[in-house]
Amino acid sequence: MKAKVAVLGCGRPSQKWHLPTMRELAKRGEIDFVALCDMDEPLARKTGETYGVPWYASAERMLDKHPDISVVDIVTGDPTHHGIAKMIAERGRHVMVEKPMALTLPCCDVIIDACRRNGVHFEVAENYFRMPKQRAIVELIRAGILGDVVRVCFVEPKAQRSFEQKATHRGLTRPFSKFGAYSGMCMDMGAHRLSQLRFYAQSEPTQIAGTVRRYRSNPDIVHEDWAHALIDFESGAVGIYETSRLGEAPKYCQIAGTLGGILDTDYFGPDIPLRLRMGEEMQDIPVRTERRRIDGVDVLQRIVVHTDPEIVYENPFRHCAINDWCVGHASEILSIANAALKDEPPEYGIGGRKDVEMAMAIYESSLHGMAPVQLPIKSMTSYERALHEDFERQYGRPIDKV
Ligand SMILES: NC(=O)c1ccc[n+]([C@@H]2O[C@H](COP(=O)([O-])OP(=O)(O)OC[C@H]3O[C@@H](n4cnc5c(N)ncnc54)[C@H](O)[C@@H]3O)[C@@H](O)[C@H]2O)c1
Known part of the structure; x- marks a missing residue:
């Protein structure tokens, strides 16, 4: 069947x-x-x-x-x-x-x-989280190779433009006045990154404080140009999420554990820059990947992380002409x-709602002077209400009555 x-x-x-x-x-x-x-x-x-x-x-x-x-x-x-x-x-x-x-x-x-x-x-x-490298990283974390995860961090610039000469920051009061195809960055790339931070922490968030800022003066730009968020996880780990589309900004992802960590400045790339404490020193840990060509596509077969014990990720789609990126899509399909x-139940399902919840918490905290928002969110936030009102004003019907 x-x-x-x-x-x-x-x-x-x-x-x-x-x-x-x-x-x-x-x-x-x-x-x-x-x-x-x-x-x-x-x-x-x-x-x-x-x-x-x-x-x-x-x-x-x-x-x-x-x-x-x-x-x-x-x-x-x-x-x-x-x-x-x-x-x-x-x-x-x-x-x-x-x-x-x-x-x-x-x-x-x-x-x-x-x-x-x-x-x-x-x-x-x-x-x-379904891509091979990410599955291997989460496997490492679950196996306790990094020890207790204490800090997880995503700093993601996207399409960096220059600041205007005089930068006046405008807080996000009316976040969306137009309902186009896009969301702000905390939702667009943020949905991915907030999901990954939960996987890295292997824990659920309990509160989030954030600030979401718009610097460009064009009133048609309704989304944020920059956002910072601090996330408290049940486990005691701290999450840091930062995104920006103006000025120069670093790009990295970091998972810090008591026994070692991963500091990845090329998180779209295939390498896993893992370092572990060996006695008094931190050492790079070799990671081997095996690949073969299928119908002209470079297909990952397995990832072997040379830790003790070895961590091995076998690509379930190693017999298909599917590249590393699309393994994520094959897995979700x-x-x-x-x-x-x-x-x-499907593998992720309600996880998608949690990503939205974390993004809503960042926006809500920003609207309230960075006051922490407790999770789970139990009632409609003022941010969501503003969004719904904007939609209704524009389209003459409530957004959630479809
Ligand atoms: N997972 C990822 O890495 C990733 C990457 C990019 C985009 N996305 C997501 O994919 C979704 C689509 O992205 P996009 O908006 O940029 O795509 P898009 O605008 O290029 O395409 C959307 C298509 O949907 C069609 N469409 C809209 N309403 C329809 C309807 N009622 N019936 C039939 N067709 C309809 C449009 O005609 C259009 O061709 C978004 O939610 C976006 O966030 C995910």
Whole structure:
């Protein structure tokens, strides 16, 4: 038995990652790739022809025509996730939405409630923790190789532009006045990084204090240019998250444990710069990777970390023409496909809501002079309320009534 999967949304992330991975998984007999859909009809047609599957410009029509579709992979803009996922769930299909799960926690709950009511599973296409290098790092942490993790840190600049000559910082009071395809950085790349910080800490956050700042004077820019957050984890570990899109800024990820650590200045690259305490000294630990070419793709076979005991990561997709990056996507697609077939929870699911919750806490703390926000968040934040009001003012309907 194979899950029958459809793709909804054929824009950039679909073309780059979801569709080619879906095709390769289908070729290897892991899933059936049944149909695709995009409301942009020429794009749907062109993509359908490229991938040799039926194409549609309406999701409802696609589902009506293919009652056998059991899973829909939703790769549309952030503000649309909850409405589309609800519609799909109400038609009895399992759903996967791209990250961030939804714009606010009430919107995440629209998805969760719709799936619960209709007896289907939901997955969030958070891909980073599923990539080979990240799986190996988490395995090292779980095996206690780093000792107790005390500090986890992500500092991520993105598309650095120059500051304006006179920098006046404007706090984020009305965060989103426009509902385009994008979220602010704490949600966009932040969803990935906050997820990774939880994996590195192997713990849940208990409180977050943050500041989110906008420096550019153009009133049309409604998202943050810079953010800092301090995260307290249950374990006692401290998390640091920083993101920026202005000025020069370092880029690194660090996991510090009592027995050693990883300081990674190239976290998109394949290397794991692991150092461990050996007696009085810190030493670099060798990490070996094995690769082979499959259909022209450089495919990772395994990662061997020469610690005692050795940590070995075996790529479950080592027989497929899938590169390291798309292993993350293959893993998420099979997660929801297996959930559909075996009626068991997908691997991440509610984790996607936790990423949104952490981002909401950063924004909320910033609105209240960096006062810590306790987690879990128990009621709607003032940040979320402002966001919902902005949406309703613009579109004349509540964002979470879809
Ligand atoms: N996991 C990752 O690494 C990663 C990377 C990039 C983007 N993303 C996420 O992927 C999602 C999509 O990214 P994007 O917004 O840049 O993509 P995009 O704008 O390039 O494509 C979205 C497509 O969805 C289609 N669409 C929208 N609503 C539709 C509907 N109701 N029915 C059918 N088609 C519809 C649009 O026509 C468009 O072609 C976002 O949530 C984004 O955060 C994830």
